[in-house]
Amino acid sequence: MDKLTQLQTLFAEMEQALIAYSGGIDSTLVAKVAYDVLGEKALAVTAVSPSLLPEELDDAQTQAETIGIRHELVETQEMDNPNYTSNPVNRCYFCKSELHDTLKPLAIARGYPYVMDGVNADDLQDYRPGIQAAKERGARSPLAEVGISKADVREITKQLGLSWWDKPSQPCLSSRFPYGEEITVAKLQRVGRAEIYLRQQGWKKLRVRSAGDTARIELPPDKIKDFVIATDLAQLTAKFQGLGFMFVTLDLEGYQSGKLNRVLEKAETR
Incomplete structure (x- = not known):
């Protein structure tokens, strides 16, 4: 079974999915496959804050519209947390804590059992304290779960005919x-x-x-x-x-x- 099929199977088993959707190539692939498998039972949610480039928000909205997935915006307040703004080495932990503390109650209220993110297999090999925060809050990482690397993300995105397959990475x-x-x-x-x-x-x-x-x-x-x-x-x-x-x-x-x-x-x- 190829990796795309594995990803499709994973979403079919979930039956519905709420995706933490930044508009980056990773979370966009998650959103695309989730929508292809689940249709209206898939929801992409983008967190809006000063750390998100305006053009990235525009891209996220355009890509979601192209995919067809339902897309909502929520505001996050990480800038109110001195543990974040003081910029320690684990800053991303506090950013992702705020993100998932915002998305998890939304998922529960809407009846979604999980929040999905765009973490890929390569991310697990880097220093990413935000991954720990997401795991602590019960988030799942479909790409990492089926062993999809960054190169795989681009190849599958291209295979699916999406024009942004070579979009540069854009962290916050x-x-x-x-x-x-x-x-x-x-x-x-x-x-x-x-x-x-x-x-x-x-x-x-x-x-x-x-x-x-x-x-x-x-x-x-x-x-x-x-x-x-x-x-x-x-x-x-x-x-x-x-x-x-x-x-x-x-x-x-x-x-x-x-x-x-x-x-x-x-x-x-x-």
Whole structure:
């Protein structure tokens, strides 16, 4: 039995499903397969907060409409929790706690036995404290349960004919800040607008890391030279300074997911 069939079988056995749906490629695949199997018994719910890029919310709504699944929005209040805004190394634990403390009562009230998330098999090999928070609240991870990796997610999404199969990963905006730096709504909006600006210039896979008043742009290594040649650097700098950054830098190593976790690896070797 192939992995897509396994996923379909899993949802058929559940009979109904509420999906924690961010609009990312992982949770969108969960939503798509859930809807294909369960129809109106599948519900996608997106948590709206300052850590979600506006364009990501737009994508989530468009993708849900394309799939056909029922889609609702709820607001989460992680910014009210100092355990989150102080940005400790386990910040994601408090984010996912807020998410699932919001979604679980909704699921119970609507008669859904579980909340499903988009955690894939690869995520289990990374430092993801949010996974623990979700498990503590009874959430299930269908992709991980049937051994679907990130590469599998893209392949299955492409197989299903969905145009966003190669969509770049887009974790929440709080991941742009080094651990220990306080997270504020203004900082989230600043880095979010900076990334939107760069995407509007044609650069799709990127991060704008923020440390104090400094913005550090990360692009795939093979795009760095093109970026420097094609970009009006003075105009870019002026744009970022207009957003509130004082300094604008380019990471010469290039984009790498989870790069900020290096400080944790370094601490473990001491």
